[in-house]
Amino acid sequence: MDVVDAHCHIISEDLTAYPRAPLGGKQSTWAATRPVTAEGMVSRMDATGIAQAVLVQATTNYGYDNSYVLDSTRRQPDRFVAVGTVDPLRPDAADSLKAAVGEGGLSGVRLFTSGSTVPTQGEWFAAPETHPFWEQAAELNLPVCLQMRLGAATAQLTELLNRFPGVTVLLDHIGYPDIAASPARAGAEVAELAVHPGLHLKLTHRNLERLQDAGERAADFLDPVLGAFGAGRIAWGSNCPAAEQSLPELLALAEQVLAGLPESDRRQIFAGTARRLYGSLGTSGS
Template identity: 85%
Template sequence: MDFVDAHCHIISEDLTAYPKAPIGGKQSEWAASRPVTAEGMVARMDESGIGQAVLVQATTNYGYDNAYVLDSSRRRPERFVAVGTVDPLRPDAAAGLRAAVGEGGLSGVRLFTSGSTVPTQGEWFIAPETFPFWEEAAKLDLPVCLQMRLGPATKQLVELLERFPGVKVLLDHIGYPDIAHSPARAGAEVAELGVHQGLHLKLTHRNLERLQDAGERAGDFLAPVVEAFGAGRIAWGSNLPAAEQSLPELRALAEEILAGLPEHDRREIFAGTARRLYPLLGAHGS
């Protein structure tokens, strides 16, 4: 089976060429303790039987400086595409987005509204100042990864999807649904969002580990989510090296949890969705 890792991070050893500039001023623990270079990522992918990967900007190490993911994707276009972090609140955000894409440029962008170094969920991603950014993303057909937590901010997500139905939004880690508390309730809450055709889900170890813990109840989450979105709007990502496990272990975890899905669905989640979202992968892949 074909595998594309839709969510992994790289960090250079060259601090001169690629200085640290973490968003919020605080480097994440994983970026400091277990960084992986682009070369290291290729080696891990080869070990794991993963042909291609989406390099998602390590925002908690580089902030808005996308140089390393861009340089790495340019050096190995047959293996990587780059997703960079941008500030959509800037007055020139739309123009900056146009300039950042194209040949050798970004294949997608990421908005970082919460995380280990930004614990409070920001809701600025639907502020009027961001509207030119979203309009430009729709014109460019550029996927926007949204790192956010479902809950109080879900209403802002829905407003965004209704206001800009042409934008492709990838919800990183599926928005951290509370699978541990109730797989069925979490599945129903995520499934409600499936009516928004521009919304895609990024399934990572942060969800898969909770589903593994849920055991037989994992299907209570997966079944309604896959039914509502279809496998064609779900993409698997390892989250290496933020995830502590090795890449072969992360792939095995995903295969274990998704083993009950039809083969067609698994092919979509493991590669097909990512290739449609990021056409340059298809240009170089199988």
């Protein structure tokens, strides 16, 4: 089966060429204890049978310096595309975004509004100062990965999607829905967001582990979400090496949880959606 990893991170061993500059000044634990270089990621991909991957900027190691994901993609364009982190609040955010994309540049961007080193959910991603950035992203048809938590900022996300219906947003980790508390309630809350056609979901171990724990009740989440979004708006990502498991284990987890889906849905989730979002990946695995 063709597989594209829509969410993995790389960190260089060369601190001179690629110095650390984590957002907020705090490096994440995983970046410090289990980093993986671009070459190491290729080795893991080969061992797992993964054709291509989306290199998502390690914000908790490099902040807004996208040099390593860009350089790694330029060295191996047949295996990688680059998603960089940007600051949409800067007055020149729109112009900078336009300059950063294109051949040899970014294929997408990521806004890191909440995570392991940013426990308080930020609402700044929908502030009026960011509107030129969002307008430019829509004009460029550039996917924007949004790392955020539903509930705490769902109102801001909805406001943003209503204001910019032409923008493509890929919700990292599906916004951390509380599947453990109630798969059915979490599924219903996520499914409501499908009315926004530009919104896509990134399915990772942070969701899949909860679905595995839910057993048969996993369908209470998956059925309404798939029914509302369709598999063509859902992409699998490993989150390697932020996840503690190995890349083969992360892919096996996804395959196990999604085993009951139609083959056509699985093809979309494991590769098709990512290939449409990031056209430079091509239409099929090499």
